[in-house]
Amino acid sequence: MWRSIDKPHTLDWLSSKQFKFVVGPEGQEFMVHSALVAEQSKPLHAVITNGMRGSLEGIVKWPHVDVATFKRFSEYLYTGDFMSPCFVPSADVPSDKTRKASHLGRIEDVQIIEKAYSRFQFRRRYVFQHHPLIYVPHPDWDDVYDNGDCSEVFSSVANVYIFAHYYDLQRLMTFCRAKIHSLMSLAHDREEVIDLLQLCKDQPAAAGLKELVFEYCALSLHWFLTHKWFHTILEEYPEASLRIIKKMKSFNTLYGRDRSNIGIKDPEGDSSDSEANWYREGAED
Template sequence: MNVDLEIIESPMFTLLVGPDKRQMRIHSVILANSSHVLSALVRGNMREARERRSDWSHVNEEAFIRFSQFLYGRDYKVPPPVVFDITPEEHDGVELDNGEPRTPPEDWTRQQESREQCWPRFAPLYIQSLQDYDWGKADFSNALATWAPTPNHSSEDWAPFFECQVQLYLLADMYLVEPLIQLVLLRTYIFLRSFELLESDIDTIIEFIHRVYESTAPRYGDRVDPLRDLVSRYAATVARELENHEAFRQLLEDHDSFAADLRTACQLEAPEGNWLS
């Protein structure tokens, strides 16, 4: 009996996810149709195809759940920020007003205004960069229309969102699920465009960049990895907010490739008078 007939008789495929190898079942056809790599896993001649199961202990469970949400619904849920209490003394006496976003200190507002001058250049350059990758076209208008980041403020920690994006990108990239790669990139891009970088967010952003560069390969075919491309371009627009932080300087020392990508991005995003000049 060939594998295609076996799929009809055994429609479910079992994945052993996470270090505890939790059994997750997913429809074989949906899994196989998501990429040529997963098609080979489900329909090929490997042991996994015969046994109808595969060891995914290297995959984060939460990332797998969002991966499944995408396969079935072409979308996934992002985690909310961690909300914590902040006393007025911790942030220059600026209090929250009925839950509205906290007004950042004046110098940060000026830096934000300076950054916004770079974004009009950032948008067309980055979207063009995405189009240069050899991907099939995907329409995420519904998924993106139903999701929009809310204004952030300093009582929120968005680290879970950034970690979610990294984990999901790595999973999609590992199995070449190109539509999911595109959606993760676009969603991260949209989020960063509206993200108001407060001083309390600096460590989160630096850790996000670090995670991207420690986890991804430098190249994606003959091009820079697209998530690296995104974070380096974003970093170019907030470099003045980051440059005086020891963790950022350490990041540049630890990742030569990020330093090189950042220098290139600065020339692309702000060729006149960028922070490196």
């Protein structure tokens, strides 16, 4: 019987039958404990126990799943985390290691963006909540990979997210979103996020990443507008344009509230803290 992964965990799966997963168009084979897979979600429980030939023979064929994504999923099954580009073992990062603030000097209203970026970095809706972290982002990955091809940094985790959505792995989806956010929190203006915006446009399974991606795009808008590809996506994706504008309005309101709280008055006499102007996105969410 399917058991929610949120319930107390036992090691009963160790004695379960190992299933052969034939993955990708070339059919690479992997062996995984069947009970460990089945307990992740109802759809995966059905894959293992549906009584059809594959489940009876202990073989699951997944030609639609790429091998790299399956390897990360398998590592997550056994450890609760998975390795992906720009992540390193948490044990290798000193606890007192600090990362200098991302440079935000390209933007005229730099104080507004700094305040909004600080809120973005610590939003509880995005950050890790439940999982032990075996891997963490390289604390200087933005500098280390500044001139290299980082296209897989975000897409590798996003692919696991889409896989998790397909099989209703809610906890893994939340975990992947937190991983992407942890990368974003250490690196401002990464143009690879434009690829994530394209993914949100083209892939319904990526809908749960929209808020995260839209907010990052709003924070990096001044830089992203120098990329023709970004303009093209916005022309074809009106929802993104609207949501990014709303995010930017919320930045101004957040800054206005902060100034009001310390006794700074708007020189124009307008209150940016009004209900009419406030785009409701509490920093505690």
